[in-house]
Amino acid sequence: MRRALSWLIFSLAVSVVTTCAADSGDQRSELINDRPAPSVSTFCVGRFLIDVPQGSRLSGADYKYDYLQIERPEPKSFEDFHREFNQKEARLKAEKHEKDPSLLRISRTPTADSRVLSFWKFDMSAGLIEVEGYRWIDGTQYVLKARAGTSPPVEGTISREELILGKMEKALSHLRPRLDTEIPAEPGYCFEGGFIASPEWELEEAGIDIDIAGHPDAFVSVWFYPLHMSRHDRPLLERMGGVLQFLGRLATSVRVLRSGNRQVGPYRGQEHLATAPNSGGMRGHSFIWETEGEGTLDTPALKIELTTGHRDKDRNPQKTKLTDEQAMKLWDEVLNSFRVRPTASPEKLLHRDPPAGMPQPAETPQSGVAHPAGSAS
Structure with a gap:
């Protein structure tokens, strides 16, 4: 850039x-x-x-949001989205790590169209853990990346790895597509081709x-x-x-x-x-x-x-x-x-129409569950 x-x-x-x-x-x-x-x-x-x-x-x-690097969105079919993720997961499982059974540490499927995982990048690495999150929405793949340290957590707290995984899952759940010409009415973070809805500044x-x-x-x-x-x-x-x-x-x-x-x-x-x-x-x-x-x-x-x-x-x-x-x-x-983007009240957002030209909700292949482009959990 x-x-x-x-x-x-x-x-x-x-x-x-x-x-x-x-x-x-x-x-x-x-x-x-x-x-x-x-x-x-x-x-x-x-x-x-x-x-x-x-x-x-x-x-x-x-773009970086809440310690997460946002990659540029990429057009991809739902089948390719799952096939490529499963191939990566299999490769990580197959390669051994000097301290763990494999490079793969954690793999989760929060929803039918999102996946998160953490892994060692090299078979002898011990300092940093790679964390990646993937979400597919209406023909587009979104990828978030971060790194987590391996130092033991303070008593009564979760590990840095779990903390980053939690941030990843939360961001993915609030992510939706955005046209470059769309100016969202709700509070949140704009990036190229997407938007993360969030009332709080991270x-x-x-x-x-x-x-x-x-x-x-x-x-x-x-x-x-x-x-x-x-x-x-x-x-x-x-x-x-x-x-x-x-x-x-x-x-x-x-x-x-x-x-x-x-x-x-x-x-x-x-x-x-x-x-x-x-x-x-x-x-x-x-x-x-x-x-x-x-x-x-x-x-x-x-x-x-x-x-x-x-x-x-x-x-x-x-x-x-x-x-x-x-x-x-x-x-x-x-x-x-240059200015802060104005946002509407929650009551008005409940009744607003979707932005012109935005993809309408589509049925997710294989799952049969509808995932609106602007959905957030």
Whole structure:
């Protein structure tokens, strides 16, 4: 997902001072001509929303929910879903472990369309246990992964393995498909192609890249993560000031367009907007806004970036079509749109219609039990 910044100076700068830099279009013709902006595409990531020019597309993503890594959903028949899982289970059972009869430790079938298991990855591994959860819904397979330590549990508590297995089963039971264009009304966590319904904020992370429609050289990145997992030693503006000092004479080619404190909705943060030449000698933009958060689940650290002039798929430098003014206008529109997704009351949710275009409940093959796409236990 992460693409290296194409222009050389800021690539060096960001790699030196931040642990979360994104390795990770025709600016809207109306914008270029100073006409009113067209409609937008809204992306749901985690519990947040952000608007970008209509037609922009998700080009990379990474999602973690309650210690679980969410893999990209994959089209699969119900027969293949069970056949492939059973084959994996059989392979794990057949291979011995130095301390256990086999690599397989636990295998469960919570429902007809979900499976969870824990296993040793190698025959001599003893430090970490792999935990995986699978669910099939209407022709799509969803996979969650995690790791559990093997240290003995504190007296009166369950093992880390059982704790992760429990989280896995709970998340799978509350998971449902989601169209990229669907903005759920109930509280929960959005990821590419799916949604986990949950009124409570868990330990949640995500990072996405969105390619800007009509601009092959431009993309927006959105990140949120628990503060304690990526604490910065200094705020953004202090770090960027140190970058310019570090670059010395090279800093003369960097033009800072705007820099200072900026509040986005309820989030107090800082922004730094700069332009510099890329490796092809063409100027690009690196716009960054971030907040350290407040150390709670629902106030995570946040980082939003707009990058222009990055390399194409063949690694060739690209020239951005956006002037500094147009890039800043686009940035302000995108950044100001970032917000927590509003949710409806439980009473209203009981009577709402399913989202347009969502698959309707289908009878699960073999089991004969109906499993609605939006079901949650």
